[in-house]
Amino acid sequence: MNHTARQCNPENTRQRLLAAAHREIYERGFQAASLERILADTGLSKGALYHHFDTKQALGIAVVEEVIAARVRREWIDPLMRAERPLEALAGLLEQKLLNAAPENVRLGCDLNNLIQEMSPCDEVFRNALHTVLQEWTDALTQTLRRARALGQIRPEVDCKQTALFIIASMEGCAGLSKNLQDIEAYRGCMRTLGDYLQQLGTHAAGQSA
Known part of the structure; x- marks a missing residue:
């Protein structure tokens, strides 16, 4: 497919709009996000935007459902669901987040958490x-x-659902x-301390503290 064909492809156009909208929202928040800047970033017309998204709200919801939710599945849910040793897999993902932390991520925070704080009340x-998105993530972590x-990797008295909520709340915090x-x-x-907490869930931790 040549460049002109890609430019005219409706799905390609939609994905370009979503990527640009995600960048704009991540940088500025949803309410301050500008459709004009999004269009300038993509080089697309207002007609192209409104062909795919009737309103700014519809565009924002699509960013949540198709960009942010996809990231959470890719980074957290899918690796955990495939893992043969679940506790080690979770600890590895936390370690990966710690090692891969970048100044840009610290400057802007978490895209999901930013929108939760900004948009949930209004x-x-x-x-x-x-x-x-949060429910899908919590369910996967609970599982x-x-x-x-069940594999004897964590203590039998651990409340898995509450622990999953606590881990997600801690990461977002x-x-x-x-x-x-x-x-x-x-x-x-903060992430290192969360990793230490996870280790304390293990059955070996109970033996050490006894």
């Missing part, structure tokens, strides 16, 4: 879309912990705190 449609418990502090070491320290 837009029910947005809140529901964000809740769906991961339950598999780890790490992102939000370091965004305010603009301190990558604060993020790394």
Whole structure:
């Protein structure tokens, strides 16, 4: 497919709009995001934008459902669902986040958490879309912990659903705190402590503390 054909491809156009909208929202927040900047970034017309998205809200919801949700599945859910040793897989993902932390991520925070804080109190449609992403992530993490418990990797008394909620809340809190502090070491320290907490769920930890 040549460049002209790609430019005219409706799905390609839609994906370019979503990528540009995600960048704009991540940088500025949804309410301050500018459709004009998104169009300037893509070189597309207003007609192309409104052919795919009737409103700015529809574009924002699509960013949540198709860009942010896809990232959460790719980075967290899919690796955990494939893992034969779930606790080790989860610990490895936390370690990967710690090692791959970049100044840009600290400067801007987490795209999902940013929108949760901005839009949940003021837009029910947005809140529901964000809740769906969180619920899918929480369910996958809960299943991961339950598999780890069934394999004897974590203590039998661990409440897997509450632990999953706590881990996600902690990660999002790490992102939000370091965004305010603009301190990558604060993020790394927070994530390192979360990794230590995860290790304390293991059956070996109970033996060490006895």
